[in-house]
Amino acid sequence: MNDRPHTPLLDRVRYPADIRALDKDDLPQLADELRQEMISAVSVTGGHLGAGLGVVELTVAAHYVFDTPDDKLIWDVGHQAYPHKIVTGRRDRIRTLRQGGGLSGFTKRSESEYDPFGAAHSSTSISAALGFAIANKLSNKPGRAIAVIGDGAMSAGMAYEAMNNAEAAGNRLIVILNDNDMSIAPPVGSLRNSLARLVSSQKYLTPRALAAKLASKMPETVQRFAERTEEYVRGWVTGGTLFEELGFYYVGPVDGHDVNALVEVLENVRDANIGPMLVHVVTQKGKGYGPAESSADKYHGVVKFDVVSGKQDKGAGGGPPSYQNVFGETLAKLADRDDKIVAITAAMPSGTGVDKFAAAHPDRAFDVGIAEQHGVTFAAGLAAQGMRPFVAIYSTFLQRAYDQVVHDVAIQNLPVRFAMDRAGLVGADGATHAGSFDLAYLCTLPNFIVMAPSDEAELAHMVKTMQQHDSGPIAVRYPRGEGRGVPLPADPEPLVIGKGRIIREGKTVAILSLGTRLAEAEKAADELEAKGLSTTIADLRFAKPLDVALIRRLMTTHDVVVTIEEASIGGLGAHVLTLASDEGLLDGGLKIRTLRLPDRFQDHDKPDKQYEEAGLNAPHIVDTVLKALRSNSVGVEEALA
Template sequence: MTDKPETPFLDQVNFPEDLRKFSAKEMHQIADELRQEVISAVSVTGGHLGAGLGVVELTTAIHYVFNTPTDKLIFDVGHQCYPHKILTGRRDRIRTLRQGGGLSGFTKRSESEYDPFGAAHSSTSISAALGFAVANKMSGAQGKAIAVIGDGAMSAGMAYEAMNNAEAAGNRLVVILNDNDMSIAPPVGGLSGYLARLVSSSEYVGLRKFASKITAKLSRRVHDAAERAEEYARGMAMGGTLFEELGFYYVGPIDGHNLDQLIPVLENVRDNAEGPVLIHVVTQKGKGYAPAEAAADKYHGVAKFDVISGKQDKGPGGGPPAYQNVFGETLAKLAENDPKICAITAAMPSGTGVDKFAAAHPDRAFDVGIAEQHGVTFAAGLAAQGMRPFCAIYSTFLQRAYDQVVHDVAIQNLPVRFAIDRAGLVGADGSTHAGSFDLTYLATLPNMVVMSPSDEAELAHMTYTAALYDDGPIAFRYPRGNGVGVDMPLKFEQIEIGRGRIVKQGAKVAILSLGTRLSEAMKAADVLEAKGLSTTVVDMRFVKPLDEDLIRKLMTSHEVVVTLEEGAIGGLGAHVLTMASDLGLTDPDSAHGGLKIRTMRLPDIFQEHDNPQKQYDEAGLNAPQIVDMVLKALRHNSAGVEEAGVRA
């Protein structure tokens, strides 16, 4: 770690209105200082670094030229918003990024008026900006809407759906395409920058209007032909014909790190645009920090690090493997003997472990970009043609493809395998990335099998089980982070569909655990045993189909049954309660009318980012809360839980 950098110009900027007191030339100094402040802050907190470094000049120029917050600045995804936060009144808290009670790692409406729209999922910015722009146009309010969208986010269909309707915004919509990888245009240089300034200038726009009026007086046919000729001429010189066809006036490409190009172009667009405009800027992710520029991922997401060396503090080496790596390595091994296995991911190969599979089987790994809907239906097509596709997508991102899961997979009963990463709480990434709802939205579907492993060895077995399952769709969900430290199997075992396993036998209390909260269930059982309460612990493995025989046996032989899961209401607990109701086990006049069923799940809130342990405490899913739930069900006093040896 290093001391904070010296930033004499930036120290005078608390809000964008302060920024506008400086000259355009002084923006160079402010941008340099802003970059150093971002590097310094993220070295302390960890977080997303490369994306923010790539938009330092762009963010500075936008706030300098446009009248934010009256003009609405909307970042797509939000990974790149750290410089924006520093310039908009949050510099004094920037070293609380992604910490409990601190700043969010993404834009957030409740955090600042300069964050008009929350963003943590991709490709939403143009649709949202269009909404702001049209609302202002309809109400006669002041203000434009500026959407900053990356080239990766442009792989999602939603961005084009929004652009197709952008004409309704008139000149109040500005889209800035931040191109740091696609190379969809000619190389950026002095000529392209000059052309961008020229075609956005008042002289050129005025001449274009004048020529349009003259040709309109001749005939509609001549007018249309002249307009097309002008568009295609600009398209040949600058690129952007696709965006012109979608109704945008295209400007670019320009150097996104050259403020002498950025500021005049943004000013021209601000003052002269007659309709929606798309400005194409080319940037370098990780710009200005050598370790980031040299890294393959451009330091997209980093732990705390030393600014001088760039070395990240990733904690002690060794330890249990990460869940996504267990999945990827297991799948790669299974594919050695099964040529039908293939893997699909949506722009997250390393995050899902598909990179491990791709290294071994490059011809059978597909990264479809930020296009989850397409990815799921693509997998359905593969399955329909006899392949064994594994669709590896984060839980929170799979929500975006739910219609395809229902209509293209489940209704047709196609054997698509869903490997669902980041299930449950995700610590610093907070509510936007938490995998809270997959148990609910998948287990409600006919034909769907839904599993959840309790540890990394179980994940390997479930991957193997899914590969062998050809009777319909099957999903298995697992958390972010590392396993619990069990020995990995030398040989994979096929798990019987819909069968749980008893890991501890008791007689009075039964804890039915789904997923990796099993270790907390075992701690709770030890405390309950110490209190004289004989406790059974079950690793349920499946939420659908339920192990009804096992559950019925436990319900008819135990006084208290507690379900435990890291998911929202509608998952294991709801299905167990429904089963008990259907069987009449909860009726007061039944032979088992004294049965007490309690469900433990994620609370009905969007939990804020924090340390994972604190998140579990807030959710009530740690051992002390399990013990307390049982004691309350038995009408015992819950005092003395900590004295019995359990710590949160």
């Protein structure tokens, strides 16, 4: 049962001002009630659970200490922001998380003034907060900017690039490092909080400022020695030397589940006037919910679950394998006989299937953290030295490394293999995680080969194709979720580069499909055949290079040609139209229609509704064909005859 918890104190909180009106002694109870409300809500909607549970006390403390929304609280990624949503006027909608028309699973500017910056890709918070802080400084506004960033997000170079430029923000910028996995400093109980309170207090800061002023009157060598000595001693005690080198005053570590300690430290930091500050907060993912605390992945992402048992509603099971697992298992088998194969992922081993590869070949699997740019160039170096690197990254995250794809891979024509998971629409994760643009941004690059499987067996063949392709970069894009249930090949075979296949042969209508929309193309063909319209279906397999001979033949023998792809404008349809234009195939009255994702960002919803909205299902294919025939000089009646 997922009954709503009893939350008398939380019931009094609608906005952060209500938190600030509470007595400080009430904050621990508020945090407990907020945690129970979040567990209850996510048990109904599914979503990201572990990260939010870990920052409940931090959420309460931050809104208690800082004057939000005038002070800008910026959550990195947004996985952590569910408790924040509950106390910023959205509790009444929290059980619509990730549902069609409901709250986003991430922070979103259009959703609330308390979400000053949208975040669904990692490691952007410090840069954004720096922008807010400098803008306030230049316009003489009093507000501060507070970035909350996880230790995993700190593996990305962008975070350090921002910190390296943060000095100009002065005390208007505060970074809270939520260390919930790889502890930068070992936990030492209450002593940890005592140290944080000490180094953030005026009792420490005032003498330090006086000492700095005194040292400035001394010879430069003495001044430099004093600065280095103070920095070394404090860094040795607290572990913050790296951040000091980047211009931040380090405070911590702080117990992230002691709300009173957090409040005291954050108040000290708020009132300090010594420049940008970094507060190191140690938390536990899944805190306060037993099943999440004991889970290996800390219940990072969950479907609906029972609060009492923690059992997730994953359906009956036994269905077709997921595309990510087909990729990982196929690659692992190929690597059994090919010691040149190396797998790289960017903080998503289980999400990409690389965990399957890593279990079989741990010394050849590399998780580079949230560092897609490094991962791509790392792969380029491996390829240049004769290895066969497979870079498995979600399509939406590969966008972050596009410069490296162009300059370090494509221009040098290096045989890096890209496995782009989550290509196309992704349901509840919405626009930020949809892999909409990979065809457009890869098919424009010279030397690239780009494939898309229509089912899981085709994916296995394409992984084999990638293994054997040593003459340049090659990519495969495949969707989230399960395959179609077709038998998997025991021994995948390489495909002929740039060659599609005919699924069924007709005379009037030709549907050129790329990827897993083939199933809808087959449904549409059945409907068209029932209407007397003879229909050909081609599974192109390759977006680049196109099967020119096949496309030319279909264009010269059919009245209507429809392309369908689960990607943005600029992909398959654009390249087919270019081919038709270049070869003069449009001169004879041929009707070409391109079905693709709409030219806008689609909000989160159930996949079927997203496909309906995008016009990428069988009824829309049929409607497109009929409208094209009606506009044709021969008309529908003549075509049917």
